[in-house]
Amino acid sequence: MQHTRTSIQALRPFHHQHASHCESGVMSAIVRHYGLPLSEPMALGLSSALSFAYLPFIKLGGLPLVAYRMPPRAIIRGLQKPLGLTMRTETFRTAAKGQARLDALLDDGKVVGLQTSVFWLPYFPENLRFHFNAHNVLAYGRDGANGDYLLSDPVFEEPVRCAAPDLARARFARGVLAPKGLLYYPDNRPTEPDWHKVIPAAIRKTVRIMLRTPVPLIGVRGIERVARAVERLPTGDKVPQSKLFVGHLVRMQEEIGTGGGGFRYMYASFLEEAAAHCTRPALGELAGELVEIGDSWREFALAAARMIRDRDPFDPGRLAGLLRGQGAREKDFFGRLERALA
Amino acid sequence: MDANEVPQEGNTTLGGQRKAMYARGADGHIGIVPSRGWEAEEIVTLQAVEELERLAADAHRRVSAGTASALEYHMYKARMDVTLLSQVSGIWAWRVRRHLRPEIFARLRPALLARYAEALGMRVDQLKRMD
Numbered sequence: 279m280q281h282t283r284t285s286i287q288a289l290r291p292f293h294h295q296h297a298s299h300c301e302s303g304v305m306s307a308i309v310r311h312y313g314l315p316l317s318e319p320m321a322l323g324l325s326s327a328l329s330f331a332y333l334p335f336i337k338l339g340g341l342p343l344v345a346y347r348m349p350p351r352a353i354i355r356g357l358q359k360p361l362g363l364t365m366r367t368e369t370f371r372t373a374a375k376g377q378a379r380l381d382a383l384l385d386d387g388k389v390v391g392l393q394t395s396v397f398w399l400p401y402f403p404e405n406l407r408f409h410f411n412a413h414n415v416l417a418y419g420r421d422g423a424n425g426d427y428l429l430s431d432p433v434f435e436e437p438v439r440c441a442a443p444d445l446a447r448a449r450f451a452r453g454v455l456a457p458k459g460l461l462y463y464p465d466n467r468p469t470e471p472d473w474h475k476v477i478p479a480a481i482r483k484t485v486r487i488m489l490r491t492p493v494p495l496i497g498v499r500g501i502e503r504v505a506r507a508v509e510r511l512p513t514g515d516k517v518p519q520s521k522l523f524v525g526h527l528v529r530m531q532e533e534i535g536t537g538g539g540g541f542r543y544m545y546a547s548f549l550e551e552a553a554a555h556c557t558r559p560a561l562g563e564l565a566g567e568l569v570e571i572g573d574s575w576r577e578f579a580l581a582a583a584r585m586i587r588d589r590d591p592f593d594p595g596r597l598a599g600l601l602r603g604q605g606a607r608e609k610d611f612f613g614r615l616e617r618a619l620a
Numbered sequence: 621m622d623a624n625e626v627p628q629e630g631n632t633t634l635g636g637q638r639k640a641m642y643a644r645g646a647d648g649h650i651g652i653v654p655s656r657g658w659e660a661e662e663i664v665t666l667q668a669v670e671e672l673e674r675l676a677a678d679a680h681r682r683v684s685a686g687t688a689s690a691l692e693y694h695m696y697k698a699r700m701d702v703t704l705l706s707q708v709s710g711i712w713a714w715r716v717r718r719h720l721r722p723e724i725f726a727r728l729r730p731a732l733l734a735r736y737a738e739a740l741g742m743r744v745d746q747l748k749r750m751d
Binding site for chain 2: 296297318319339397398403405408409433447521528533537539543569572579583584587
């Protein structure tokens with residue numbers, strides 16, 4: 279029988295797996311569910327989602343946008359080509375339509391990715407509920423008795439539940455990056471790629487983003503730009519405001535599910551796996567170096583946190599120096615990563 | 621970072637959850653190690669939360685003194701600012717700013733109050749007073 283578009287079924291019940299980051303966690307879970315083993319780091323690496331971006335003109339709560347990765351949905355889109363996967367995405371005008379469609383897909387036996395706002399998800403710890411609209415979770419069923427949705431939120435150790443009105447609220451939150459009820463699911467099964475082709479292509483793209491984006495706010499030049507912004511932070515009676523900026527940098531690097539060191543450790547894990555998949559031992563050695571770069575990102579985070587709590591005097595010049603060092607290290611690293619593929 | 625260096629400091633902001641970190645395990649491979657949290661992380665999260673609480677407390681004082689409307693308190697209490705409340709409610713920012721003045725907020729049409737209440741996830745009667 280010919281398979282229609284919505285009829286691909288998984289081979290086994292859904293299995294929740296703990297991950298660091300929501301989007302890579304959801305996408306690797308979807309791919310695994312439909313039959314292709316794929317780790318979270320492989321999802322990050324294959325979609326070339328590692329990056330650095332400093333966009334001072336986009337403000338979130340009065341602070342500039344800083345990200346250690348590509349924009350939301352980059353992983354959902356980026357896995358399609360290497361895995362021969364077609365993702366369907368749908369957004370909705372009204373919460374009622376969005377919920378009806380989600381229910382229909384779940385009834386059909388699918389697992390469905392959802393974009394949500396962290397603030398409206400009651401199962402999140404109170405202190406982590408900020409207005410961040412691009413959190414990804416996976417719905418894999420609904421409790422017949424009370425109507426709760428069964429969710430696999432990859433950043434939690436165990437599956438969670440969410441009442442229907444709360445989930446509707448989270449899916450239809452408004453503001454920057456409003457999800458508009460976005461849901462996504464695959465149209466076909468992923469296929470095992472030719473690792474010797476897709477891995478070098480994905481790494482080259484990341485190198486290009488890090489070293490040669492024509493905008494000085496992305497990649498290594500973005501790190502240098504942030505260093506300059508930190509150096510110029512006012513001291514004196516403006517210190518609390520300056521500290522908020524520095525704390526914000528650290529939050530984006532560590533607290534917002536990155537696996538530590540602003541995704542650098544996760545990408546190192548990807549490189550290690552890539553070395554085995556396409557027999558390029560050089561990538562394994564570079565993975566070790568990237569772990570050390572991740573360690574120095576954590577040193578920056580620690581230095582900043584100590585200054586925020588006044589254990590050390592607030593010294594923007596020193597923090598800027600640490601950031602410049604990171605920029606220089608990554609410039610050297612991605613240059614050598616590119617040469618290792620030649 | 622090696623697996624045995626992954627912080628297990630019991631970060632309170634995680635609410636008892638463990639988060640997945642990537643570190644090098646004893647077998648030499650980099651993989652997930654659950655972490656109970658890191659103090660540096662807790663410091664920056666609490667810093668952000670405390671800033672929002674400070675704004676809400678300041679607003680609380682101004683509302684009690686009659687120089688701000690209850691809307692300002694609820695806005696900060698919901699971890700929003702004027703920009704975000706404007707985006708969420710679909711009301712122009714300059715109007716939101718005006719509605720933070722108590723005498724103007726007191727005369728608001730029920731339809732506008734309902735939009736604010738909806739945006740902040742509360743009932744209209746809750747919106748008009750402080751808890």
